[in-house]
Amino acid sequence: MTDTAPAPATAHDRPAAAQDGPATAHDRPDRTVATWVFAVGRAYGAEDLAGAAGLSAAPVRPLAFAGLTAVVQDVPAALFGREALTERLSDPGELERCARAHHAVVTAAAACGPTVPMALATLYLGDERARAALTADAGRFRAALERVGGRVEWGVKVYARPDAAGTRPGVPAGGAPGPDAPGAGRAYLERMRGVQRAREEGRSSALRTAEEVHAALSALAVAARRLRPHGPGASGERRTQVLNAAYLLPESGADRIAAAVEELRGRAGAGVDIETSGPWVPYSFAGEA
Template sequence: MGGELTYLYAVVRPTASLDGADPREAGGVADAPPRIVRVGGIAAVVGSVPEADYSEAALRNHLEDLGWLEEVARAHHAVVEFLAARTTVLPLRLATVYRDDDSVRAVLREGERAFAGMLDRFAGHVEWGVKVYAEPVAASDAAAAEESAESDPGRAYLRRRRQQRNARGAARSAAVEAVARIRETAGELAVELVGHRPQQGQLAGSGAGENLANDSYLVPGDSSGAFHERVRRAAREMTGVRVEITGPWAPYSFVTLTGPDLPEGVRQS
């Protein structure tokens, strides 16, 4: 397989905000400069990638290569964010690949109504991520001193384990309450909310604690400051709770390419 395939990053409108902007500045997957394919009132931002690496069979093998996936994800995200800084964007999932540009044009023609509707829906909005962690508070100095004074090592061990369980339980309860507060108060400013599966292991980040909520909020851009303040206020002074806010992002979590208005063959990996 020595040919090339067309890699689809995103769908946009070919508006004045893109005039003069060169997506090649953002780099591109497989070091291929992105280009724009236009059909009517919408456009796709695409690039050429080697079939040897991006055929269905090759992609299945690459899914086991975290280094390769990270490199592709970084390049994909750079192109999407370049576009999002200039216009409303519908980001496609990683490794959405078509046979050629004509196949992409067919997708744009057949799905134009659905794409246009989503572009209208997301105009002026951004995605914010909110993760809530339960982080048990370490034993106090007084508790540590009490344990060191305990003459029976077995009883000291059991006391330490009981304190750890109590701390974990208290932190978890506080984090659950923080999640509810954030979804209620900050969620009032969002037009949509998507709850992702809480992350575990390396995906949960370098900090300690249990990830109890991994939510994405679609928020009007001019409400972002108020949204941040409500998130922080909801968890303020809650012991054993850590909150992370990430973004703003293009609406990755809210783009759905399914339904009768879209053609078959939209492959997202």
């Protein structure tokens, strides 16, 4: 089991800058401060959020709208405008810092009740513009809160391991024949073909396992989503990810998913890894209609 949280909801491919809109009397005329929105729920008090640090020195606080409450924080507009934010979040270290801070606040909010996480870098030029935008989407927030109440997200990933093909090319179990040995070239080509066939069979086995995993866990879940598989990581990860999925289950469902995954691991081929993570705040299901 890993301890990496899902990416903060839907807009992680392109950071949002502070959103402009019609001017109101409540906007800060110098526009030095923007409102970062972390999450939406039915009700939060200032005391519920007192321990959350967020992304600036300002307190994390509730912002009421349309009978709901957003969790927000004032951040310096100069550091969170479109160009500045894009530049900062292009740096992997800064992106990780912001994502972790955002997730920590969402987690604190979720401890108080059903919570809809907002996308990383949801920003507005002042509370009134934030309130107007959130109010326009209040129906979706209410539906999402009904869906995620009492439920959590579990992540499951399936990988095909490259070493499952057996012997690597050029290193046969019986030792390589010398260059002048009879049939050396043909033997080498046969070994290469054998390794390639084994790799293809290993990947096919992993893909079959991925479909079995997704079908079995979808049957247990309230909802399921297949996410884009991740490519090899910068750490030198050589496995191929063939399933990256999220499952929405009741908070009491940890034992069920653990038992199901353990059974699926027992049926999987030797070259297939199945990993789970969670429970998480249901990022992957907060944005659905």
